[in-house]
Amino acid sequence: MIPPRFSHLIELLEHRAQEQPDALALGFLKNDVRPGSRLSYAELANRSASLSARLQSLAAPGARALLILPTGLDFVVAFFACLRAGVIAVPVPAPHPARINRSIGRLQAIAADADATVIISDASLRHARNGFREQYPTLCDAQWIEVNGSIEDDATSPRSIVKCDTSFLQYTSGSTADPRGVMVTHENLLSNLEAIEERVNNHEKSVSVCWLPPFHDMGLIGGILQPIYGGYPGWLMTPASFLQQPIRWLQAISSLQATFSGGPDFAYDLCVRRITPEQRSTLDLSSWEYAFNGAEPVRKKTMIEFSRAFEDSGFRRRAWRPVYGLAEATLMVAGGGPGADYHTRQLAAEALEDHRIEECLDEQRGVTAVGCGPPVKNTAVLVVHPETRVECSLGEVGELWVRGPGIARGYWGKTTPVFEGHVVNSEGSSFLRTGDLGFVTDGEIYITGRLKDLIIIRGRKLYPQDIELTVETSHPKIRPHACAAFSIVAEGLESVAVAVEIERTSSDDDTLPEKVTRAIRQAVSETHEVGLAQVTLLRPGSLPRTTSGKIRRSALKKSLPLSNKALSTSNAS
Template sequence: MTPMGSPFGSMVDLARTRAAEGAEELLYTFLEDGERPGDALTYGEVDRMARAVAAALQRWRLEGERALLLCPPGPDFIAAFFGCLYAGVVAVPAYPPHPARPQRAFPRLQAIAEDATPSVVLSSRALLRAAATIVRGVPGLGKSRWLAMEDVEAGAAENWREPDVTPETLAFLQYTSGSTADPKGVMVRHGNLLSNLASMEAVQEPEAPRVGVSWLPVYHDMGLIEGVLSPLYGRYTAYLMAPTAFMQRPRRWLEAITRYRGTNSGAPNFAWDLCSRRIPRAQREGLDLRSWRTAYNGSEPIRADTLQRFAAAFRDQGFAWRAVFPVYGLAEATLVVTSDRQSDPPVLRQVDPDALGRDRWIERAATELSQPRVSCGRPLPGVTVLIVDPDTRTVAGSDEIGEIWVSGPSVAAGYWNRPEDSEVAFGAYLADTGAGPYLRTGDLGIMRDGRLYVTGRRKDLIIIRGSKYYPQDLELTVEDAHAAVRRGCVAAFAIETPSGEAVVVVAEIEHQRCGSSRPPVATPDIAPAVRDAVARQHGIRLHALALLAPGAVPKTTSGKLRRQATRMAYLAGELVPQAALAGLTSAPHAS
């Protein structure tokens, strides 16, 4: 494959070129606790660290093998990831076990270890000391070597040999955020990365100075590619912090943008909502967001009300509506599929929800019953997006909702060690013309005026008496129904009952009404308010409503809602309301 629009032959070529152009230029600064500047790396230092780690891997003759990366965010991860690239080793980023609660990570790590069969684990000395405990919980790592990044000698860089890396060479496996038992490793090649980075670069303002700020997990595609690799490609400095620093105190994200005049920074939708809720007006004083030009929102459904609420909350701090930058993408396409150009303002359309239930897109004037939908922009250069009827595999009509199919040089090679799954997802062809292959994303949407609007996920679609409902629409209604419901912590799904499919909603209640130090405030009006709102706006009678304590609804390590996991936990009886909430939980209705 030829990387679309990129002058580089591999990621190694890119990193080596940048080091030659400006070895002393600052590339990454890591913020300790999300605030104080800590370790800083120049282009030259990244190159030297990568060569040293690569030399160690080459000494073990691991070219083409897999390396599991269990490094905390910081210089160790950078050294491990680029070291793999420089050695021709396939990197497998994974969330490292928390020292105090390592067992929580074991099921997912075991699934990844069994699938990827890594020959080596790249980690830190701190985690290496716990290796025996980890191997007991993750037996799939029993035969893997372990190497702590602190034990790699700097002088080893002189022993590095440039590997035979081409655009077709696998760079890393990005394991999806699916169920714990069945994560799939997306095979991302050097050419896929370079194509996506070049296309992302093409939508930026030319010659405009940039500064990146990111707290996103580097073990996931958005944090790794947008937060770490884009600054390398675009040649600008990035300030990075651990995800926990943001989650503990969301203001740190905006403080970093203020302090370092960040221009490029973003996060999934839940983080925007978290900032609006957790940073009160008094704490917004002192923030200056005028430099923020590319505020991207992606990786999960984008809500118009979230964007509008954030823009209104931080207007006095200089945040501009035109900076909102919705994007659509997925790991199977490396990262970004569609986005607007930096100079384009965000586009919202009001649509008829009843028409959406019939797989039709009908725009209408804004009313209480219309639903705003956010444009995710236009396909990136070199990317083709089709809207396809998933049953007939023909292109859908101009006003029909269909499955989003994608083709282009950023589309990955498939799933590691899963030829059947790869054929289904990456080998789709149109039934009438034979055009293809395309990536079947599993997402539903429509193209209007050249822009993509994502309406939902096909497997999450709820069908009641022949009518279709998108779970995120029901979840938004529930969140708006009562102030006690936590935003971004509601899951709606269908279950089978003797009378057919029925809808269940699981919702967390805010801390002030459900705290661990004292019993929650008795608010018996929550369940009736939720049921009435859902019935009024969607014509649905909820089968059951479970009100839970904060943190009970399953999410991925990147903070995304796991509806199918929530559904399985509910059916297994694992989502038990806190004692003080049990009386507020609405039992199943007879269907």
């Protein structure tokens, strides 16, 4: 349901709190999927106003505040408190207190890049932060506020908010060495929420369920802000709750009769593989109207298998909604409307590698592209040659360039023109260069690949150089600057593989490859919390490089399986 037009979300929240004060805004599900804590619109408005008073006493308008909070209602209160105080919220992953060393470097890098002066957290990190005072000064020098700590009794009026002001920074882009915070304005946020609501067509009986993390654009906007914008109940659960037992997600949809829910492609595949026939028989998914699938490549195979597995549980094929979006466009760029079936195209793989679109009748030799629907309201998408910046002809694959009210202002603190492009022979309007390859047919967007070497695993964006740095320091026999991390498709899913050159001497025994491989796997797992599908050890000088000496990661996907230079190859068991 599209509400009256407002200048920012605080106006909208105050409207909800006045018109429907006792209505459920958001609730939190326990691990057994029973409803736990809840927030009405009035409670959310009052609690965020109270925390905002504390924020206003510590931070000037435009200051940045890191939100180091787990999935839950405290995060929601803190986010709206920042909006009300005119402070720019910076959602980041909340580290587990017992494993804080794994992610503290990334938090420090983001805090330094954003020049954060305030950190909003909970009591779980109170003691942990004393342990990294010397090594991570930016985190320790900031003012720390506990959401459940002491706050002002009297709420203050919201600071003046201009729609072109930055509302929050979305750090889903950039490597650890060079973090990139997308500057999402209040206008970006409201325009994209309206576009999503119009496309989804939610109604007074709509119910949302979300397990996606709140520091991710799909979790924050799709799972938290969208229900508040539309005026229907939203229920949150932790990502760990879903990943540990995928059936919890579908149990929540079933018990709450949810209509709006989704996630990356891997989530649906996990449900197929991990939920037993006996468990499926207890589910009622007939209420599910909009099952969005995005944040990573959408696969026809996954949707077919999920539909078959849960057909007897009431899931309907017409509920599928492949979507396309990115943080730089706030969230959604394209997606199907309710009641419309999704479309696929069977393409010739050889032609696709040459950036041409040719139909292929042989499924074994072809590549299936899934349509992600037409662009949302007031959004234009062009297919452009990335090198010449000339619009592609019909039947060609190119880089997707996007223009619309959801396109963010750029990256925080970055002055280089990495965010926008100008089409040759156009009227001069700027577009967001997405880095994604695809084409448009019958007004619908199809994604075929990526220009960048970015790796996306379960919706997480992993930069190869971060993994490579971890690998290079995992064992002394690995040659410096002789490692490549890249994505491969293993058992139908995008996975991470690494190839490294190692030095061997006559004194090394036959167990060296096994020791190096084990060290690599352990280091990557502990540092990045991702498993490696394949580890290949190579002789010195084996990695393909450009004339300037850069490793050609994309070439490894084709050449590595045929390489006679491999000393050993270890696949995940």
